[in-house]
Amino acid sequence: MPLRRWLRSSAAMTALPLMAAYMFFVLGDSTNFLEDNWLSATVLAASAGVMAMGPVCAAAGAWEGARLSRGRVEGAAPVRPPAVILAWSLLPILGTAVSGLLGALSLVAVAMADVPGLPAPSVLAVALLVIVAWTLVGFAAGRFLPPLLGVPLLLAGTWLWLAYPAALETFWVRHLTGNNLGFCCETGTTFHRGALTAQAILAVAVAGAAFLAWARHRGTRRAWAGIAGLPLAAAVVAFPLVRDMGPEAQVPRTDGLVCSRWDGVEVCVWREREKRLGFAAGIALPAVRRLSAATGLPAPGRVTEGPADGRTSWRFAVPPGAGGDDVLFGLATGLLPAAPPSCGPDWSGADAYAPMSAWLALTAGAGRDSVARRTGPASLGAAGRALALPPAGQARWFGHNLAALRRCDIPPREVTPL
Amino acid sequence: MPISFQGCEFGHRRGSFVLTGLDFSLPEGRTVLLGPNGSGKSTLLGLAASLLRPRTGRVLYRGLDPARRRDRARYRSLVGWMPQEIRPLPGLTVREQVGYAGWLKGLSRREAWRRSLEALEVVELGTLADGPCAELSGGQLRRVGLAQTLVHDAEVILLDEPTAGLDPDQRERFREIVSRAGERAHLVVATHDITDLTGTYDSAVVLDTGGVGYAGPLAGLVTSAGGAVRGSFSDQVGRAYRRLVTREV
Numbered sequence: 165m166p167l168r169r170w171l172r173s174s175a176a177m178t179a180l181p182l183m184a185a186y187m188f189f190v191l192g193d194s195t196n197f198l199e200d201n202w203l204s205a206t207v208l209a210a211s212a213g214v215m216a217m218g219p220v221c222a223a224a225g226a227w228e229g230a231r232l233s234r235g236r237v238e239g240a241a242p243v244r245p246p247a248v249i250l251a252w253s254l255l256p257i258l259g260t261a262v263s264g265l266l267g268a269l270s271l272v273a274v275a276m277a278d279v280p281g282l283p284a285p286s287v288l289a290v291a292l293l294v295i296v297a298w299t300l301v302g303f304a305a306g307r308f309l310p311p312l313l314g315v316p317l318l319l320a321g322t323w324l325w326l327a328y329p330a331a332l333e334t335f336w337v338r339h340l341t342g343n344n345l346g347f348c349c350e351t352g353t354t355f356h357r358g359a360l361t362a363q364a365i366l367a368v369a370v371a372g373a374a375f376l377a378w379a380r381h382r383g384t385r386r387a388w389a390g391i392a393g394l395p396l397a398a399a400v401v402a403f404p405l406v407r408d409m410g411p412e413a414q415v416p417r418t419d420g421l422v423c424s425r426w427d428g429v430e431v432c433v434w435r436e437r438e439k440r441l442g443f444a445a446g447i448a449l450p451a452v453r454r455l456s457a458a459t460g461l462p463a464p465g466r467v468t469e470g471p472a473d474g475r476t477s478w479r480f481a482v483p484p485g486a487g488g489d490d491v492l493f494g495l496a497t498g499l500l501p502a503a504p505p506s507c508g509p510d511w512s513g514a515d516a517y518a519p520m521s522a523w524l525a526l527t528a529g530a531g532r533d534s535v536a537r538r539t540g541p542a543s544l545g546a547a548g549r550a551l552a553l554p555p556a557g558q559a560r561w562f563g564h565n566l567a568a569l570r571r572c573d574i575p576p577r578e579v580t581p582l
Numbered sequence: 583m584p585i586s587f588q589g590c591e592f593g594h595r596r597g598s599f600v601l602t603g604l605d606f607s608l609p610e611g612r613t614v615l616l617g618p619n620g621s622g623k624s625t626l627l628g629l630a631a632s633l634l635r636p637r638t639g640r641v642l643y644r645g646l647d648p649a650r651r652r653d654r655a656r657y658r659s660l661v662g663w664m665p666q667e668i669r670p671l672p673g674l675t676v677r678e679q680v681g682y683a684g685w686l687k688g689l690s691r692r693e694a695w696r697r698s699l700e701a702l703e704v705v706e707l708g709t710l711a712d713g714p715c716a717e718l719s720g721g722q723l724r725r726v727g728l729a730q731t732l733v734h735d736a737e738v739i740l741l742d743e744p745t746a747g748l749d750p751d752q753r754e755r756f757r758e759i760v761s762r763a764g765e766r767a768h769l770v771v772a773t774h775d776i777t778d779l780t781g782t783y784d785s786a787v788v789l790d791t792g793g794v795g796y797a798g799p800l801a802g803l804v805t806s807a808g809g810a811v812r813g814s815f816s817d818q819v820g821r822a823y824r825r826l827v828t829r830e831v
Contacts, residue, residue: 165681165695173673235671240730241631241663243655243688252685 167255174256175227179220183264187216191268195275200484201351201436202281209268209283210291214342217264219322221257221295222302226314228253229306229378246379254299261295279436287355290364294342297367298322300374307378339406339413340366340399348414351434351483352469359413362402369398421470432468433482444482447491451528452478455496458527460559467495474499489525489534496524500569507572516565516576522547523562549578584608584738584768585630585661589639592625600625601789604639606797608738609785612764614800615772616823617789623772624666626789627740630770631663643738659688662731662739662767666746668723670715676726677702677711683730694733701729705759721752728756728763738768745773757782788823 171177190212198204232238232253242249269283302318309317329338339359348355373394380387406413423432424441429452431445448467456463464478472479479498482491500520504511522539526532526547536544550561561578568576590604601622608630617623628634629641632648643660646653670679677698684694684701702708705725710718715726724744731739744760745753761782763769771783786803788796796803803822 165678165685165691165698167691169675169678169681169695173671173678231672234669236665236667236669237671237686239633239665240683240686241633241658241661242686243658244686245655249686 170252171256171259174253175224175231176256176260179224179257180260180263183217183220183260184267186220187212187264187268190216191271195272198272198275199349199351200279201349201434202276202279203284203287203349203354204351205272205276205279206269206283206287207348207355209265209272210287213261213265213268214291214294215323215326216268217261218295218298218326218342219319221261222298222322223315223319224257224260225254225299225302226306226309226318227302227311228257229303230309230311230314231306232303233307247375250300250303250375250378254296254303257299258292258296261292261299265291280438281436284355286360290342290360290367293364293367293371297371297374298325300371300378304374304377335409335411336403336406338411339363339409340402342367348412349417350414351436352417352481353414354417356406356409356413356415358405359409362405365402365405366395366398369394416471418471421468423466423468429464430466430468432466432470434469437469437482437484440482440484444480444491447488448480448495451492451495455499455524455528458555458558459499459524459562461499472498489530492528492530493521493525493534493538496528496530497521499524500566505570505572511572512575513568513570513572516568518543519546519550520562520565520569523550523558526551527558546578584610585641585643585770587626587629587636587639587641590629590636590641591638592622592629592634592636599637601629601793603793604629604636606787606794608768608770608787609797609799610768611784612761612769612782613771613785613787614783615770615787615789617772617774617795619774621774621789621791623774623789624742626787627663627742627770627772630738631661631740632658633663655688659734660737662687662734662736664724664727664731664739664741664744666743668727668730670718670723670726672716674715675712676707676715676718679715679726680729680733684733687734687736689734697733697735698729701733702726704732704762705729706755719752721748721756724748724752724756725759728759732763732766736767738770739763741769741771743772743774786823 191208194208194212198208232249237249238246265288269288301322302314305314305318326341329341332338340362342363373391376387376390376394417434420435421432422435422438422441423430424445425431426445426449429449431441431448433441433444452463452467455461462475464476466472466477467480468477469479469481478495480491480495500517504514507513518539522535522543525535525538532544535547550558553561564574565576568574584607586607587604590601591599592601593599604626615623615626625634629636632641632654635649640647640649643657646657646660648654648657671682674682680701681694681698684697685691689697699708699711702711705728707722707725707729710722718726728741728744731741741760745756748756760769760771764782783800785798786796786800787794788803
């Protein structure tokens with residue numbers, strides 16, 4: 165039978181408008197919050213695709229499964245193997261899912277027009293895998309349930325499975341279900357491979373179990389063992405991959421830097437920001453010299469948006485739209501510890517953070533107004549007091565308060581305005 | 583003929599045997615499979631169609647044993663099967679339904695589509711080819727079922743109670759079509775309705791209490807049941823059949 169004829173009668177054709185509408189709803193204004201990297205765009209498209217299409221495809225699968233069951237296809241003594249029969253019925257739904265994913269990708273691509281790079285195929289592949297798995301679950305359910313029950317059950321059940329884990333404080337659950345990458349990824353981060361692998365493993369197992377449920381006769385012990393055992397085994401394998409993950413499935417990015425050397429210092433930005441490399445270097449290099457002289461820290465050989473050790477390399481950021489003061493403030497605060505020590509609630513070192521940020525930013529060359537906006541007038545006042553000290557005194561002030569930020573037993577000094 | 587049963591026994595899971603001691607071959611040509619309700623006619627056809635697997639023994643056609651995975655596809659492509667109830671896939675037209683059945687039986691999509699119209703012409707449904715299958719009458723659906731067995735050029739066609747529930751006109755028309763189909767392939771028609779016993783069949787198989795009571799030429803059924811009786815040939819066969827299954831002999 166010609167493909168167009170088969171498509172005409174498929175539930176996918178009914179589901180397509182519903183999916184498209186829901187996709188627009190899910191995507192909504194999210195494109196406005198995209199980071200300047202294709203990974204975040206791909207993750208948004210994939211997450212929206214899974215949320216919008218997963219439940220609808222599962223429901224369409226339930227309808228198609230029931231259709232094959234009502235047509236007693238297996239009672240027709242078919243020559244074609246069950247997998248081929250299933251694939252032929254799955255084809256229109258999957259075609260629709262692929263179209264939906266591409267549609268979502270096209271929408272986010274508009275927002276990514278100026279950003280170099282390409283979508284992450286592995287993220288899209290896992291999203292598609294999750295959709296396929298739930299479509300197969302729908303097929304299996306459709307074999308046993310009437311459409312009136314199976315279709316709404318799969319629609320609601322799949323949506324809950326995908327959406328609800330994000331509300332749980334047990335974070336690893338969300339990393340298994342397939343819609344957890346919605347928060348990923350800032351340009352300086354990338355997705356956690358373990359989360360992606362875990363989702364893929366579970367999706368393959370669910371798909372396998374669903375196929376067994378659809379293809380095998382009821383009561384076959386081996387089939388039931390597979391139906392129950394596959395997802396369980398997959399969960400056992402996938403769980404360690406996501407067990408210790410936090411709410412977001414992202415890790416610091418380590419590759420994709422573009423570097424250039426000026427006056428013996430290498431300046432590196434993410435490749436998406438290559439156009440801003442010259443601007444970044446023009447702002448950062450004089451600031452690095454000023455900061456090094458004022459703090460007594462050795463001048464770094466590298467200033468980078470990527471991983472930095474704070475000694476031979478300093479960290480900064482040049483996000484799109486960031487002005488000179490933004491870059492300077494980022495560079496300045498990059499010299500401070502990223503996280504406080506575990507000293508308890510009475511730790512006084514925290515008082516040093518804002519005044520030191522202000523002093524570093526002013527030293528780097530940032531404008532007073534800009535610094536005041538970020539740190540507040542009190543911190544600006546404390547920084548001004550420090551700046552009034554002779555250079556050696558400023559270096560001591562910085563060294564002492566940096567130690568106060570790192571240790572619990574050193575109180576900060578002169579961090580309040582006169 | 584072609585399909586032979588070798589020491590076959592069949593029973594449903596945890597149940598008693600429905601058929602025992604099947605050790606015979608279905609006759610060639612057009613065969614009517616007779617037996618009262620519950621005698622195992624549908625089960626026998628299910629075994630022949632490879633939908634059921636015997637507990638013991640085997641079913642063979644051209645040396646192909648459908649219980650063996652490697653033989654099953656070829657076996658099924660050679661044997662056409664029409665169940666008692668034709669359930670079309672919702673949403674398909676008549677031609678799509680037949681084309682889909684052809685594809686299920688191993689034809690390519692293009693070939694199945696091409697042959698679907700030819701099969702529908704044979705069963706006199708060519709004019710309804712583009713109509714929705716779900717809107718057909720019971721008699722028309724039976725003809726769709728027959729077209730589904732013809733579309734893939736099966737060598738053996740198995741029909742389970744093809745005229746049950748049809749009115750006399752539809753029944754007569756269906757018989758004519760079945761008769762024509764019998765010129766293209768070996769035909770086995772299961773029925774418990776003795777009005778189907780016309781001269782259109784060459785042979786008969788009579789099932790009784792889980793076994794084969796008779797398998798051979800239709801005319802031989804009269805003899806085996808205790809000799810000639812008065813009336814038309816159809817009447818004679820009918821009475822002979824009744825004697826056989828009610829043990830009047």
